[in-house]
Amino acid sequence: MKRAFKATFIEDNGVRHTIDVPEGWSLMEGAVKHLVPGIDADCGGACACATCQVYIDPDWAGKLAAKTDMEETMLDFAPLVQPNSRLSCQLRMTEALDGIVLRIPKQQH
Amino acid sequence: MSEKFVIIGAGQAGAQAVQSLRSEGFTGSIAMVGDEAWPPYQRPPLSKAYLLGQLERPRLFLKSDAFYAEAGCELLLNTSATAIDRAGRTVALGDGRKLTYDKLLLTTGGRVRKLKCPGAELPGIFYLKTIADVDALQAAFVTGARIAIVGAGYIGLEVAAVGAKRGLRVTVFEAMDRVMARAVSPAMSDFFAAEHVRAGVTLKLNTGVEGFEGSGRVERIIAGGRKYDVDLVLVGIGVTGNDDLARAAGLACSDGIVVDRNARTSDPDIYAAGDCTRHHGREGIELRLECVQNAIDQAKHAALAMVGKPRDYSEVPWFWSDQYDLKLQIAGLARPTDTLVQRGDPAGRKFSVFHLRDGKIAAVEAVNAGQDYMIGRKLIAEGKAVEAARIADLSIPVKNLIG
Numbered sequence A: 001m002k003r004a005f006k007a008t009f010i011e012d013n014g015v016r017h018t019i020d021v022p023e024g025w026s027l028m029e030g031a032v033k034h035l036v037p038g039i040d041a042d043c044g045g046a047c048a049c050a051t052c053q054v055y056i057d058p059d060w061a062g063k064l065a066a067k068t069d070m071e072e073t074m075l076d077f078a079p080l081v082q083p084n085s086r087l088s089c090q091l092r093m094t095e096a097l098d099g100i101v102l103r104i105p106k107q108q109h
Numbered sequence B: 001m002s003e004k005f006v007i008i009g010a011g012q013a014g015a016q017a018v019q020s021l022r023s024e025g026f027t028g029s030i031a032m033v034g035d036e037a038w039p040p041y042q043r044p045p046l047s048k049a050y051l052l053g054q055l056e057r058p059r060l061f062l063k064s065d066a067f068y069a070e071a072g073c074e075l076l077l078n079t080s081a082t083a084i085d086r087a088g089r090t091v092a093l094g095d096g097r098k099l100t101y102d103k104l105l106l107t108t109g110g111r112v113r114k115l116k117c118p119g120a121e122l123p124g125i126f127y128l129k130t131i132a133d134v135d136a137l138q139a140a141f142v143t144g145a146r147i148a149i150v151g152a153g154y155i156g157l158e159v160a161a162v163g164a165k166r167g168l169r170v171t172v173f174e175a176m177d178r179v180m181a182r183a184v185s186p187a188m189s190d191f192f193a194a195e196h197v198r199a200g201v202t203l204k205l206n207t208g209v210e211g212f213e214g215s216g217r218v219e220r221i222i223a224g225g226r227k228y229d230v231d232l233v234l235v236g237i238g239v240t241g242n243d244d245l246a247r248a249a250g251l252a253c254s255d256g257i258v259v260d261r262n263a264r265t266s267d268p269d270i271y272a273a274g275d276c277t278r279h280h281g282r283e284g285i286e287l288r289l290e291c292v293q294n295a296i297d298q299a300k301h302a303a304l305a306m307v308g309k310p311r312d313y314s315e316v317p318w319f320w321s322d323q324y325d326l327k328l329q330i331a332g333l334a335r336p337t338d339t340l341v342q343r344g345d346p347a348g349r350k351f352s353v354f355h356l357r358d359g360k361i362a363a364v365e366a367v368n369a370g371q372d373y374m375i376g377r378k379l380i381a382e383g384k385a386v387e388a389a390r391i392a393d394l395s396i397p398v399k400n401l402i403g
Helices: A027-033 A069-076 B012-023 B065-070 B131-138 B154-165 B186-198 B244-248 B292-306 B370-382 B388-392
Strands: A004-010 A016-022 A053-056 A085-087 A100-103 B004-008 B029-033 B073-076 B081-085 B090-093 B098-100 B103-106 B110-112 B125-127 B146-150 B169-173 B202-204 B209-213 B220-223 B226-229 B232-235 B239-241 B270-272 B277-280 B318-323 B326-332 B339-343 B351-357 B360-367
Touching: A004 A027, A016 A027, A069 A085, A069 B370, B004 B012, B004 B098, B012 B029, B012 B065, B012 B292, B065 B073, B081 B244, B103 B292, B125 B131, B146 B154, B146 B220, B154 B169, B154 B186, B154 B232, B154 B318, B186 B202, B186 B318, B186 B326, B186 B351, B186 B360, B270 B292, B277 B292, B326 B370, B339 B388, B351 B370, B351 B388, B360 B370
Parallel strands: A004 A100, B004 B029, B004 B103, B029 B073, B103 B270, B125 B232, B146 B169, B146 B232, B169 B202
Antiparallel strands: A004 A016, A053 A085, A053 A100, B081 B090, B090 B098, B110 B239, B209 B220, B220 B226, B318 B326, B326 B360, B339 B351, B351 B360
């Protein structure tokens, strides 16, 4: 069995979901598998739809891999984007991210 | 009494419908019937990361088992629907069971078009549509093997790219004069053809397949009047909509189940969504789309109509393909008469082709240019006029195309 680490998604209404995400999976995949509401992920992780946006808690921002050009441009067109926005399909779970906290925007479309 | 909804077809559209029915407040029962062994899964990665071995099977599934349990959706897998009795409002299943319904949703998807030439039934000739198809292909898909790919569409070229990466000797046979001819402009075809050749793939354009030979297993492909030795063959020559069940039930069909803008068939209690439908596109033209976008959006619209909140479907279609390190993203539907405007230089492996119609953007194809794609998609939806010269001018940021 793969190792898994914790991630906490907080909905716009404040509801918290702490889930296990297997190492190497994207945080989006973890959220979808655990029925976290508000992560639409229409394209299934191909970085083609920008519907899995999350806001990264400031404590964790420095621990993430940098955005690719593609993620950057997809985020340009997502609604409600903030400086700490990321696409959760592009964030891979690692030991360093164990315990990461992410907030979910009010809408993805 | 609580209403019963039945969904036939356990794919992307079916899964979306379950989610949307519940989020739109449907409280009755839902049963979903699927003829594969698996609950709904993503098909796009099958010819990409899954074939490459970079995505393990559990990651293909669109929802967890818990999702269906929580949604109160009964999954009836490994069984197909064999007949719809519209008067009695029942669906007969292959295992002898009968399901009654108040409303029915058909998300039956498509099936691969098969070659009919001599030798087409030989073992070692593969198609790619399901997990089982890829798992069968994997055993022969080994380094050094000579693979003939029939058809240079999305599936054929994605498999060619994976094959080249994994050290197979790849030859692609295409009857038309360019690759992805149905999907992209000539400039884009030329770019992708060159990329495949650079990766070591042999491309045989204008080369129709006449047959296969082999004793007990495919050993040669006959194409363009020549014979080529092969170890395996992958055929990707398109998909037909699964409308047989609907047709047999007397529903209007025409290469696909005909639906209106609310995803309703000619029977007001039967809806259809995804690859299996023929619908009116946003431009008023009847079409059948094979893509994730249509599966998702049409399923959402079907769910809305089924719970009595119909909304007209007019979303901009979008598509993507991953080949090597190239991400091709397409929005809108091109026509041969469109005016083409290129932005960026293919030599930089990052460019796009905009299709203009009546001064507006009708479609965009972008390679490694997500911004052009996303802007294009937005402008297609908004239908605003854009000057061709501004599109081609890289000194104008794509965000400022209108202005």
